[in-house]
Amino acid sequence: EGMRIPFVLCVALAVAQGAAAFSFPALATRRTSLSLRGSPAVNNRRVLASVRGPERRNVGVLALASTEGGAAAVAGYRFVDKRKEALLVLPVGEEVRRGDVEFEVSKTTLVLSVNGQTYASGELWGAVSCDESTWEIDEFEGNPRCVIVRLFKEVPADWQFLLKDDYNLADTTRTTWLKIGKKDPSKEEVEAALQLIVALMAPAGTGPGTTSHDLEKLEKEGTAAGVSEEEWNKAVTEAKEEEWKDTAEEMRRKMDSGASPQELQDLLAVTQEALQGGVGAVVARPAPIPAMVFIRHSIADAAEEDTVDSDLGRMLTVEGRSAAANARKWFGTLVAPSRAGAPPGEETVFSSCAGRCLETAFLAGAGEPIVLEGVYEGMYDAEALAAYKEVGNKPLKDYVVAGHAAFLRKYAERVVVEIAEGLASLPAVAERVKQAEEGQAPDLSKLSLGCVPVFGHSVYSAAVAMLIAQALRLNKDDTSLIASLTHGEAEGILVSASGAGHCNSDSTKLDPEVDFRTARTLSGVYASLKGTGRL
Numbered sequence: 001e002g003m004r005i006p007f008v009l010c011v012a013l014a015v016a017q018g019a020a021a022f023s024f025p026a027l028a029t030r031r032t033s034l035s036l037r038g039s040p041a042v043n044n045r046r047v048l049a050s051v052r053g054p055e056r057r058n059v060g061v062l063a064l065a066s067t068e069g070g071a072a073a074v075a076g077y078r079f080v081d082k083r084k085e086a087l088l089v090l091p092v093g094e095e096v097r098r099g100d101v102e103f104e105v106s107k108t109t110l111v112l113s114v115n116g117q118t119y120a121s122g123e124l125w126g127a128v129s130c131d132e133s134t135w136e137i138d139e140f141e142g143n144p145r146c147v148i149v150r151l152f153k154e155v156p157a158d159w160q161f162l163l164k165d166d167y168n169l170a171d172t173t174r175t176t177w178l179k180i181g182k183k184d185p186s187k188e189e190v191e192a193a194l195q196l197i198v199a200l201m202a203p204a205g206t207g208p209g210t211t212s213h214d215l216e217k218l219e220k221e222g223t224a225a226g227v228s229e230e231e232w233n234k235a236v237t238e239a240k241e242e243e244w245k246d247t248a249e250e251m252r253r254k255m256d257s258g259a260s261p262q263e264l265q266d267l268l269a270v271t272q273e274a275l276q277g278g279v280g281a282v283v284a285r286p287a288p289i290p291a292m293v294f295i296r297h298s299i300a301d302a303a304e305e306d307t308v309d310s311d312l313g314r315m316l317t318v319e320g321r322s323a324a325a326n327a328r329k330w331f332g333t334l335v336a337p338s339r340a341g342a343p344p345g346e347e348t349v350f351s352s353c354a355g356r357c358l359e360t361a362f363l364a365g366a367g368e369p370i371v372l373e374g375v376y377e378g379m380y381d382a383e384a385l386a387a388y389k390e391v392g393n394k395p396l397k398d399y400v401v402a403g404h405a406a407f408l409r410k411y412a413e414r415v416v417v418e419i420a421e422g423l424a425s426l427p428a429v430a431e432r433v434k435q436a437e438e439g440q441a442p443d444l445s446k447l448s449l450g451c452v453p454v455f456g457h458s459v460y461s462a463a464v465a466m467l468i469a470q471a472l473r474l475n476k477d478d479t480s481l482i483a484s485l486t487h488g489e490a491e492g493i494l495v496s497a498s499g500a501g502h503c504n505s506d507s508t509k510l511d512p513e514v515d516f517r518t519a520r521t522l523s524g525v526y527a528s529l530k531g532t533g534r535l
Contacts, residue, residue, distance in 0.1 A: 498524025
């Protein structure tokens with residue numbers, strides 16, 4: 001019936017160790033009203049983050065200095081960022097000689113002076129190799145004489161700036177962003193929102209699975225080998241899981257060495273094609289939204305006071321900024337390619353109105369966010385505050401065991417409705433929604449929105465990811481992965497019709513089971529992106 005796709009709202013979730021299962025229960029509605037405004041002092045500057053007014057309108061929130069095309073002009077020099085090296089380019093006159101240049105570099109610091117004037121001095125955005133880093137006077141992009149400093153990064157990554165001191169939040173400059181709020185949505189509104197999201201993420205035939213023909217083939221091969229069907233299928237499944245685990249390890253090595261999205265896709269495609277059609281295969285077709293990734297903000301300053309105002313204005317620490325920028329290692333292979341070639345106004349990014357989330361989105365390389373009221377306001381429900389005080393930053397399953405599933409379900413429902421409103425505000429989606437409302441079957445085959453990031457907060461992001469995973473009918477292994485993850489700063493929970501996964505920049509944090517499931521899910525996501533021309 002067009003977009004009216006059936007789904008299961010409450011799929012039972014098996015918690016870690018198989019000790020318990022739960023589904024989000026029905027909820028009683030309760031209204032809260034918050035007026036939020038934060039104006040923290042960061043680097044001796046004032047930043048405005050405000051969300052006021054009617055449910056849907058343009059609001060001033062936060063403005064950040066940005067770079068164009070990987071280059072920025074700071075303090076008289078030009079910074080050019082490349083995956084494996086960072087360049088400082090300083091135009092100089094004909095009279096400047098090598099002896100006039102003073103250059104010092106350590107693993108984490110840089111000093112550059114010319115004729116006694118210091119142009120760059122401070123802590124680098126990331127670590128570099130001193131032995132490989134050099135400087136020279138040469139032509140650069142049409143400028144006949146420049147001091148060119150080449151710093152080779154210890155770990156290939158995107159740098160937003162050359163020096164940590166170069167990063168400053170703008171003064172009270174305001175940027176206009178769209179804001180969406182929907183308090184206490186009805187059951188019908190939640191159902192309609194999930195139907196729209198499922199329609200955009202899971203076109204018919206998408207998702208993990210095995211055809212009856214494939215099962216018959218496996219059964220025959222197993223019978224011929226003299227083993228039972230159960231034993232044969234178990235052996236095949238274990239062998240294929242080992243293949244995915246090996247692929248996951250190789251994928252991590254490639255990401256750490258700065259591999260491009262296309263190189264990762266080529267690697268994953270080999271395994272996917274080899275296993276296609278059997279147990280453990282990923283069957284992926286182009287989807288308007290191949291995946292959603294729910295990203296927790298990076299490490300933030302502590303609130304100066306125990307108030308909403310103070311908490312809303314919290315910004316990232318120096319360590320948090322570095323971690324957010326380093327998240328580009330995975331964000332750049334998942335979300336950024338999917339935004340390539342997007343029509344104006346259809347680069348879809350959602351975020352909490354909290355300064356720490358908006359700053360994380362900026363440093364990770366996201367587009368201009370649509371602010372969702374519920375992502376932040378829902379955390380200040382009285383029950384939410386009490387639950388977080390009791391449980392802390394723990395996986396979703398810990399909150400459920402502690403009896404807090406109801407409020408998390410309520411939180412997730414509001415955010416899902418706001419996400420759906422944001423998607424429906426896009427002209428291409430709005431047109432198809434109208435077709436569905438008029439009883440027509442909308443054509444989704446030519447609709448391509450790419451992967452959609454949502455920047456939010458710890459366990460609350462996991463709750464939204466779980467609700468969407470349930471609506472997509474992901475299996476117990478995938479929902480258990482979401483329930484069991486400890487959602488670290490600047491890390492993401494990946495949800496797609498192909499499965500679930502965990503996105504982060506530290507390969508030591510993922511156990512092999514999570515890593516293999518993430519690689520398997522990414523294979524389907526990349527295949528869908530490639531099918532829509534977004535890779």
